[in-house]
Amino acid sequence: MSKAIKISDEIANEARISAKVTRRSMAGQIEYWASIGKIAEENP
Structure with a gap:
C-alpha cells in the first residue's frame, strides 16, 4: 500500500x-534510507 508524504x-x-x-526508483531510495535509519535507531 502506498502513501503520499x-x-x-x-x-x-x-x-x-x-x-x-x-538503479532504484526514487521511492525505493527513500524506503532504503528509511530502513537504514530505522535499523540505526533500533541498534544504538
Whole structure:
C-alpha cells in the first residue's frame, strides 16, 4: 500500500540523484534510507 508524504525539495533531489546511481526508483531510495535509519535507531 502506498502513501503520499511531503518531503523537502532538497531530500527529493538527493534521493533522485542517489536513485539513479543505485538503479532504484526514487521511492525505493527513500524506503532504503528509511530502513537504514530505522535499523540505526533500533541498534544504538
